[in-house]
Amino acid sequence: MNPIDLKPTNTTPAIVLHDDKLLIKGRSIPLSEAKFYDPYIEWAKDCRFDHLYVDINLEYMNSSSSKKLLYLLKTLDGNPAIRELTITWYFESGDDELKDQGRLFEKLMKHAHFRYVKYGDNS
Numbered sequence: 001m002n003p004i005d006l007k008p009t010n011t012t013p014a015i016v017l018h019d020d021k022l023l024i025k026g027r028s029i030p031l032s033e034a035k036f037y038d039p040y041i042e043w044a045k046d047c048r049f050d051h052l053y054v055d056i057n058l059e060y061m062n063s064s065s066s067k068k069l070l071y072l073l074k075t076l077d078g079n080p081a082i083r084e085l086t087i088t089w090y091f092e093s094g095d096d097e098l099k100d101q102g103r104l105f106e107k108l109m110k111h112a113h114f115r116y117v118k119y120g121d122n123s
Contacts, residue, residue: 003017012029020051021053024055025058027059038068044076046081047076053088056102057090066101076112087112088116091117092119102114
C-alpha cells in the first residue's frame, strides 16, 4: 500500500503509514467510526509485511472507536501475510484507564507483541 498521511482533526486521529510503521495518534471520537476506520480494516485484511510496527498514541477514544480499533488490530493480528506484529501502546502517566484498555486488547490478540510506553508526569 502507498504511504498514508492523514492529518488529525478535533475528532479523528492522525493515521500515518510509512514503510513498515503505522501510527494512530490523537483523539478518536469521529461522527461515524465505520466511515473512518473501515477503509483501514479492509487494508489490514490484505496488507503484507515481514514485520509491522503499530504505534497507538491516543489521548482519548470513545467506546465505538475502541471497538473499531480493536477490530483493526485483530485483523492485523490474524493476517497470515504479516509475519510479526509489534504494537506499542502509549499512555499518559496516571491514565490507568487507557493503559488497561491496551492490556485488554493485548489479551485478545493471538500473535502480536505489545509494548507499553508511559509519558508525562502528573506530579
